[in-house]
Structure formats: C-alpha cells, structure tokens
Amino acid sequence: MNSNYDIIIVGGGAAGFFTAINIVENNPKLKVVILERGKTVLEKVRISGGGRCNVTHACFVPNDLVKFYPRGEKELRGPFHQFCSGDTIEWFEKHGVELKIEDDGRMFPTSDSSQTIIDCFFGLTQKLKIDILTGQSVQSLFHGDNYWKVETNHETYSCQKLVMTTGSNPKIWELLENMNHTIIPPVPSLFTFNIKDARIKDLMGVSAFAHVKVKGTKLEASGPLLITHWGMSGPGILRLSAWGAIILAEKKYQFVIEINWLNDVTFDEAMESLKELKQEHAKKIVSKKSPFDFPNRLWESLVLASSISDETKWADLTKVQLTNLTNQLTSGQFQVNGKSTFKEEFVTAGGVDLREINFKTMESKLHENLFFAGEIVNIDAITGGFNFQNAWTSGFIVANSITTS
CATH class of the missing domain: 3.50.50.60 (FAD/NAD(P)-binding domain)
Incomplete structure (x- = not known):
C-alpha cells in the first residue's frame, strides 16, 4: 500500500x-x-x-x-x-x-x-x-x-x-x-557536574549565585548554582556545560572548576570585608552566621574547610586562616569527575x-x-x-x- x-x-x-x-x-x-x-x-x-x-x-x-x-x-x-x-x-x-x-x-x-x-x-x-x-x-x-x-x-x-x-x-x-x-x-550539551567533595557533602538543595571557571580553559559563567547529591547543577553550571560541550567532552568530563561564591568580588575586596568583620564582630563565633548573601550552611562548610574550628571567634582569626577563608570564598577549587544528564532538557x-x-x-x-x-x-x-x-x-x-x- x-x-x-x-x-x-x-x-x-x-x-x-x-x-x-x-x-x-x-x-x-x-x-x-x-x-x-x-x-x-x-x-x-x-x-x-x-x-x-x-x-x-x-x-x-x-x-x-x-x-x-x-x-x-x-x-x-x-x-x-x-x-x-x-x-x-x-x-x-x-x-x-x-x-x-x-x-x-x-x-x-x-x-x-x-x-x-x-x-x-x-x-x-x-x-x-x-x-x-x-x-x-x-x-x-x-x-x-x-x-x-x-x-x-x-x-x-x-x-x-x-x-x-x-x-x-x-x-x-x-x-x-x-x-x-x-x-x-x-x-551532550546540557549536563550537571559530578563532584564528590567534603565541602558540599551534606549541602544538597543549597543554592548561591556564583561565578564558575573551568581551569585551563577560557570557559566561565555566572548564575545560580545548586548543590545536589551528586555534585552541582543550576543555570550557572548548565550555561557552562552548553558553552563547553565540545571542550568538556574532549576532557572526558574530568576537569577542575574554580568557584567564586561572591560572584564578582575579588580576593582583595573579600579580604578587606573579612578584616572589617574581624573588628566589628570580634566576640562572635565565625561559623555561626554568613555575613554574605548566601546560605549559612554553605558559609559554615567553607569556614571549616579553611581550618577554622566551629568555636573560633572572629577576633582569634590568624592571618593564615583569613587567607584560607578568602581563597575558599573567591577561588575554591573542585574536581569534576563525570556528568549527569540534566533530566528535563536533554x-x-x-x-x-x-x-x-x-x-x-x-x-x-x-x-x-x-x-x-x-x-x-x-x-x-x-x-x-x-x-x-x-x-x-x-x-x-x-x-x-x-x-x-
């Protein structure tokens, strides 16, 4: 017929x-x-x-x-x-x-x-x-x-x-x-990043507006970043995956990303803010409350990753600890091992x-x-x-x- x-x-x-x-x-x-x-x-x-x-x-x-x-x-x-x-x-x-x-x-x-x-x-x-x-x-x-x-x-x-x-x-x-x-x-052009890292282990569902770079490339993007149980997702990550589709495939999805959780704040600017906080909040405990526009749970995790105990007061922060914390905030590095397809938008x-x-x-x-x-x-x-x-x-x-x- x-x-x-x-x-x-x-x-x-x-x-x-x-x-x-x-x-x-x-x-x-x-x-x-x-x-x-x-x-x-x-x-x-x-x-x-x-x-x-x-x-x-x-x-x-x-x-x-x-x-x-x-x-x-x-x-x-x-x-x-x-x-x-x-x-x-x-x-x-x-x-x-x-x-x-x-x-x-x-x-x-x-x-x-x-x-x-x-x-x-x-x-x-x-x-x-x-x-x-x-x-x-x-x-x-x-x-x-x-x-x-x-x-x-x-x-x-x-x-x-x-x-x-x-x-x-x-x-x-x-x-x-x-x-x-x-x-x-x-x-694949839209995918999320698989990351196993102590800093984000128990932060599933936490979201922050961040700037993300792929080390060793010109790839970078800003946008909401969402921490998931397998790693990181959200518009900022998906944007990076789209622009980097071919480069990241060539890397077999093994690469390092650098995250600025303060988006466009530089290392020096962040250091200044932390020094001011050290004076203003001398008697308060550093890890208790995020002084920046992102969730407390993420702040606490970055503080601990900077070798600052959860009992440390602002006044007691050493120069090394301040530098560690500034680095975690403005250029934290995370190893990506593989990808997951973004469910809705294959x-x-x-x-x-x-x-x-x-x-x-x-x-x-x-x-x-x-x-x-x-x-x-x-x-x-x-x-x-x-x-x-x-x-x-x-x-x-x-x-x-x-x-x-």
Whole structure:
C-alpha cells in the first residue's frame, strides 16, 4: 500500500507540530502527515520546564537572542529577523495560549502547564486535518525525480517535500549521512557536574549565585548554582556545560572548576570585608552566621574547610586562616569527575552541518525539497526557552518556504 502526501514531516516533537500547523494554515489544500517513531508525540514539550513548558525567552532583539546559542549564533541571525520571540508570543496568543514572563526572562503558559501547549497543538492538527501516525520508525529515504519515498517499519509513504524534525536521533543522522550530508558527532550539551567533595557533602538543595571557571580553559559563567547529591547543577553550571560541550567532552568530563561564591568580588575586596568583620564582630563565633548573601550552611562548610574550628571567634582569626577563608570564598577549587544528564532538557550539540543548509529556507543545499527544523541540525542553546525558540523559528521558515515556493 502506498500513502501519498504533499508533505511528510518526520518527528512528532515541537518543531514537527509547529511546522505542520503553519504549513496548513498557509495553504489548507496541502495534505500533511507527521510520522513519529514513539508511541506518543510531544514528549519533550510535556516534561520541559518541570512540566510547565518553557516556551521561549523574553529577549526580543535578534542580535541579542543569538548570543544564547553556543552553536548556531551566526546562522540564526537571519532567521530570528523573520520570526523572533515576540512573534512566538503573538502566535500562541492568536491560538488561545497566553504566555507570562518570569523574573529570569523565561516564558511559560499562564496556566503553568505544558498540557496547554499540547492541547493547543492537538486541537490545531485536528482542525487542520493533519494526520499523526505513531510507532513509525523510518528505515530508509529515497529521493526520486520530484518526489521522496519514506519507508517505515509499517509502510512506504511518498511526498513532494520532506521535513526532518527528529532532534538527536542517531538512526536518522545515519540515513542522512548515507545521502552525503555531514553529521557533526553529537556530544551532550546540557549536563550537571559530578563532584564528590567534603565541602558540599551534606549541602544538597543549597543554592548561591556564583561565578564558575573551568581551569585551563577560557570557559566561565555566572548564575545560580545548586548543590545536589551528586555534585552541582543550576543555570550557572548548565550555561557552562552548553558553552563547553565540545571542550568538556574532549576532557572526558574530568576537569577542575574554580568557584567564586561572591560572584564578582575579588580576593582583595573579600579580604578587606573579612578584616572589617574581624573588628566589628570580634566576640562572635565565625561559623555561626554568613555575613554574605548566601546560605549559612554553605558559609559554615567553607569556614571549616579553611581550618577554622566551629568555636573560633572572629577576633582569634590568624592571618593564615583569613587567607584560607578568602581563597575558599573567591577561588575554591573542585574536581569534576563525570556528568549527569540534566533530566528535563536533554540537548545535544551536533547534527547536520550548518554549512549544508540554506538558512533563508531551511532547505538542504544537497537535496531539493528536503528541509530541517529544530535540533536535528547542529544548533543548541543554553537552558531558558532558547531551544524551543529555535524549533519555532526554523519550523516557521520551513512552512513559509514550502508554501510560497
């Protein structure tokens, strides 16, 4: 049996649905199908942002927005001028989903539920008569004269235009490689650091705004840092993991980080503060209360790590102890041994080489009528709604180029 469609979209995630909906909204005559290998669609949308779906980020200037993409910064400038985060907000509002901005710029549905986005997409695919077929694992792709054949484990489908939105699916990358596309080998891009260290052993759940550097590299980032039972996480660490994806993979995730728990306070400034505290609080016990803007438990741990007992008073601090404490505060070193995938945001660096894509249309430069959207290409971003924005922008461009050509 041969199923004919105008357009086949392989991959039932955010980019796949957004592309399909925009295609049929632009041209209701087109027959479109989404083929998904899993039992369910939109799985990443469901779990993203802790089940709230971090739809985009409140950064509305294309030239600023591109700076959040370790891979894709240069290529996305043009696309973001066509469809940016402001357009995303407008698109969702027009389709009945209101978004809100949180303090850190992340944007979520006002319902605080990813189900709102899923319901919106399902409602539209039904209304627009877009077929959704699950359990369809693509086995082969064939490019004929003016048509494409897609063979799955169930059936062979044919179409005029083919859109790949399969994210980081190694099987699909292999099929594209067989068609002469270059695939940049994938490495994890958002991950947390595994650290076993007495200073953070019992501090699970403690968070502080810190500056983190990877020793021996130019990698550094500031942001909230969260201590977990396996090491360190939080936006500051995830930002570092995204920018350092390739370097840290080459180091096999064995490296040393240097943490300034006072963020941008220098060694000398911190030393001055401690000397003042020594005079002001002479009779008080050093370890009892954090004089800085981070939790007492962390302060106590850094004090003990500086060879200062939990009975020592400020007046009794020696010069060596003051130096130790200043070092712990502004340049504490921690050995990282391995990584853990950040549960919600499994993102990889790697994918279809960006040089083989026309970013005005998102069409392959090697094969006519083959388009890409989302994370299948070598684009990834730090956490905060940016990976979804790439999905919406690339999907929008694919839909426009298909329906205006």
